Amino acid sequence: MNYIKLIRWPNLLIIAATMLLVRYTIIWPHLHIVGSEAMVPLHIFMLLVLASVFTAASGYVINDLFDTDVDSVNKPNKMLIGKEIRFSTARQFYWILVAVTILMAAYLGFAVQSWRLSVVIVMMVGLLWFYSKRYKRMNLVGNVVIAAASSLSLVIVWLTDFFYLTGKPQLFAEASALFPKITGTLFVYTMFSFLTSMMREMVKDIEDVEGDARYGCRTFPVVAGVDSAKMMTMGLNVVLMIMIGVWQYVLWQINNYYAFSYLFIVDIIALTTLYQVYFAKEKSNYSRISFLIKVLMVSGLASMAFL
Numbered sequence: 001m002n003y004i005k006l007i008r009w010p011n012l013l014i015i016a017a018t019m020l021l022v023r024y025t026i027i028w029p030h031l032h033i034v035g036s037e038a039m040v041p042l043h044i045f046m047l048l049v050l051a052s053v054f055t056a057a058s059g060y061v062i063n064d065l066f067d068t069d070v071d072s073v074n075k076p077n078k079m080l081i082g083k084e085i086r087f088s089t090a091r092q093f094y095w096i097l098v099a100v101t102i103l104m105a106a107y108l109g110f111a112v113q114s115w116r117l118s119v120v121i122v123m124m125v126g127l128l129w130f131y132s133k134r135y136k137r138m139n140l141v142g143n144v145v146i147a148a149a150s151s152l153s154l155v156i157v158w159l160t161d162f163f164y165l166t167g168k169p170q171l172f173a174e175a176s177a178l179f180p181k182i183t184g185t186l187f188v189y190t191m192f193s194f195l196t197s198m199m200r201e202m203v204k205d206i207e208d209v210e211g212d213a214r215y216g217c218r219t220f221p222v223v224a225g226v227d228s229a230k231m232m233t234m235g236l237n238v239v240l241m242i243m244i245g246v247w248q249y250v251l252w253q254i255n256n257y258y259a260f261s262y263l264f265i266v267d268i269i270a271l272t273t274l275y276q277v278y279f280a281k282e283k284s285n286y287s288r289i290s291f292l293i294k295v296l297m298v299s300g301l302a303s304m305a306f307l
Helices: 002-006 009-031 042-066 068-074 087-111 115-133 141-166 169-207 209-214 220-224 226-253 257-279 283-306
Strands: none
Touching: 002 042, 002 087, 009 042, 009 141, 009 169, 009 283, 042 068, 042 087, 042 115, 042 141, 068 209, 087 115, 115 141, 141 169, 169 209, 169 220, 169 226, 169 283, 209 220, 220 226, 226 257, 257 283
16 A cells, blocks of 8 residues: 555556547547557557556656655655655665566557657656656756656657557558647647646645755755745746636637636636635645645646547
8 A cells, every 4th residue: 555655646547547538539539530540559558558657656756765855854744665665675666667667668669660659758767767866956957857747648649649650651641631730739738737737846846945955955945935936836827827718719719618618617726726826825835735736737637528
């Protein structure tokens, strides 16, 4: 049970669900016009989901391994490594996850006849290691890296199908006219994921400012102050709300009234988040806001189901 908690199983479920939504609400409605063979077979896609889940799980484990000192101050009651799980055991668990991920990445590259896919997955594993070791302790760099990594779970679904199509010249030529629609819609949701991830990382940095400052982490709240971090979070929130509004306008123009109407729920959550950040004072406030931003992210990505 402790290992399930260590790998943040709710977040892994969100990753898997998001990838399923991208495949069946953004990519499939377009590529199925060309033919079912234009997309990677289902078993390959499921292996891709599993590889992405293992990549994220390894990232959570290595992050906790490197953060035991900071976590002893920021969240002593939630620590698993060093209390419930031995350091050596957690390290072995990490390397098992990495080894399995690399094996899956190698097979995926072979299956779609493009080693570029294997390289992308392995690079993600390495990037998460560097994030935990170095980047997360740097001003804004860690926030951007983890937000980009979170967004990749959407992009990699399309990259896999794209690489797969490059090995089928005739299908690629037939499907190429559909690429702008797929890429355009995916870009909207990728940016949404990136912005909400940036907001959540900033709020978590504010929440953890005491431990980060004690152990020399140069996060934005430590360097610029909590008030500046709050302003940046609210600025990202405003940009996000504008983007949602523009997307709603596009959906209205193409007569997609279901998705247009659903997004008003997301608007309300985003507005509530802005209000909560503005009036936040205590550490407990930021913990609640962090959860609210996760709800915002999930509800926004869930709007793909109405496309």
